[in-house]
Amino acid sequence: MDVLQLQKQFVDYRASLYHEGFLDEQFTQLQELQDENNPDFVVEVVSLFFEDSERLLNELTKALEQQSIDFKRVDAHVHQLKGSSSSIGAQRVQKVCIAFRNYCEEQNIEGCLKCLQQVKHEYSLVKTKFETMFQLEQQILTAGGSIPV
């Protein structure tokens, strides 16, 4: 495939992510921060997000498996996750975190568990999406084109 087609595919894909609510304006802001001084900024931040989120999800799973659940701790983790996802613009993850936090305040275990599942699901979805997008970007760059903004 030639560069133009790749670029078009990339733009369409990215547009669909916004459309489906996976990403929001914050991600656009992130993209703006990427320039020639900081060429891999987005990738770096997203990678960090992945690391962080995985860690947090593990912690959350562990914390919710306990007999006596420390809701404060859970809340702290969820808060972190919420912060990270909102910083990156992962809208759906963030929404689930908000619901999650409510359940934590209510100390509703079932609700929390359900939310945890949801969060994991959303997280994996958005991770895949990000990875696909980065792949497309790589393809364009190898084909000699530039990433359309």
Next chain:
Amino acid sequence: MESCYCIEPQWPADELLMKYQYISDFFIALAYFSIPLELIYFVKKSAVFPYKWVLVQFGAFIVLCGATHLISLWTFTMHTRTVAVVMTTSKVLTAVVSCATALMLVHIIPDLLSVKTRELFLKNKAAELDREMGLIRTQEETGRHVRMLTHEIRSTLDRHTILRTTLVELGRTLALEECALWMPTRTGLELQLSYTLRQQNPVGYTVPIHLPVINQVFSSSRAVKISPNCPVARLRPAGKYMPGEVVAVRVPLLHLSNFQINAWPELSTKRYALMVLMLPSDSARQWHVHELELVEVVADQVAVALSHAAILEESTRARDLLMEQNVALDLARREAETAIRARNDFLAVMNHEMRTPMHAIIALSSLLQETELTPEQRLMVETILKSSNLLATLINDVLDLSRLEDGSLQLELGTFNLYAVFREVFNLIKPIASVKKLNVSLNLAPDLPEYAIGDEKRLMQTILNVVGNALKFSKEGSISVTAFVAKSESLRDPRAPEFFPVPSDNHFYLRVQVKDSGSGISPQDIPKLFTKFAQTQSTATRNSGGSGLGLAICKRFVNLMEGHIWIESEGLGKGCTAIFIVKLGIPERLNGPRLPFIPEVSTSHGPTAFPGLKVLVMDENGVSRMVTKGLLVHLGCDVTMVSSSDECLHVVSHEHKVVLVDVCVPGINGYEIAIRIHEKFTKRYERPLIVALTGNTDKVTKEKCMRVGMDGVILKPVSLDKMRSVLSDLLEQ
């Protein structure tokens, strides 16, 4: 021989006779011999003598006669035969010669006589030539005089000098006794004695112009001899003189316009002056032809010179007049400037003085409206408010107009949304239009640019005024407002030839047409529409209020925008169309069109908005920490990151200008950090600005932030623009 003549006796009584005959013969012979000698002598003396032959013949004849007489001397006594023979021979010869001579003389004497007549003729001729030479010489002399005279006359442009010189020179040249010039008076009915040669002070004598002798002189261009007794010639004291001959000649006084020398005979000027010349009395001198000619020539020259002098006088007078007018105009201008300045000062003062009470009236009336009022009171207050609003508008209008007229009003140019202007006008008039049940339609051409550079406020004022007028004067029907970009043909209005729009790349001409179906305007009122304070006199307009300034102001605005405004109407009751064209600029950078789902990407101001600004970021969440750092780095800041409050307090120094603290992390007390920082840096200028990053912006959080001494609050997630604006606001303080 029978007859014998010899008388024998010696010397008897007849001796005396013989003696006398003897002596006479002797003398005759002598004379006869001497005559030819004399002849020869004188002929030799004279150079020319054509008749030598005749002389020879005559000489011979005389000599022979002499010889004969000489020989007859010997015949008085007895003489020999030889003597008789000689005598006979000589007599014969004498006879021959004398006959020949006689014959010859017949031819010669007429010739000699004709020579004489020719001589007489030549003498006459010589006399005549002498006379003519004399004449030519005199003429030559008078010619010289004329030239000199002309030179004298033409060398000056002063009328008096010209005339005086003429008289003097003429008097000298022609040896006149008196020379006078009579000029026509202003009324043209009399001739007044203006200049004379001898009398230094002319008495101001006048003579009616219609005397026959004067008419005679004026009707001919030649010098005319007049009688010494006519009124113009009676200048000398009467006495026993035998007055000399008098000649008069007319001097045409040319109008300044016809100056053609060739057109002399056809001159239509009726004004002549009279020049009278008098020969000395008792001199028996006659006016010669050449003298008359001289006089005529001089008269012509004088006429020309006088015209020149008249032109000079005229132009000097005109120049003086102009100078006076200049001075007067200058004075008037300065007075006008003073008046304008005074008026402006007055207006400025009055404007302020008028506005202040107006403001009080309007403000208090509107406040009064808000209170409890009886219906009557409410009505009164509403009337007060309406009237004072009108008055305020009037004051504004008057001030605007006076500023416009001075040219001290300048357009405030800026980029604005053209469509928005029209929409706003439309929205403003819709309610009024619906009350009056009028249809209002707005048509904006598709090629009209969305943004334009111009004075938005004044353009809106103009459109509002025009549309408002349309509303005011329409009782029913519809009003349509059309706006489009004017192409060159529609730009030119034949009524305004001085309006030359020049389209260019940076500008376009906006043409707005407001058509209404109202009461219309009669054609003779149209020119008055744009004059200040002029209103058409129909009662409808009188009731609708307004100061009549609106259109005048609009015209000024439109002119400032290098445009043109006019109104067309077919007559009363047929509605009217107001059209104006203004020049607007095209902005260079237009904002891009909006895409459907990708959010708008705004252009950045540049990467380094805060170059080198040292910022300390405290955030536990790695991702958001990184994002914040990215934001700040993008803005050019020098970022240090810490993840705990202890670390933060450890690292913070007076080099950091801003500290960004995440306060929504439970467990970490961001607020405490602020308090600690305040404690650490007591002096205000050393202390960095503390900004809280928080996810909730409710009042409680904000109050708490302010209480602990934070300088600002930012809501997470932060956009680039938000960060930039907050930082710039903070740093400005």
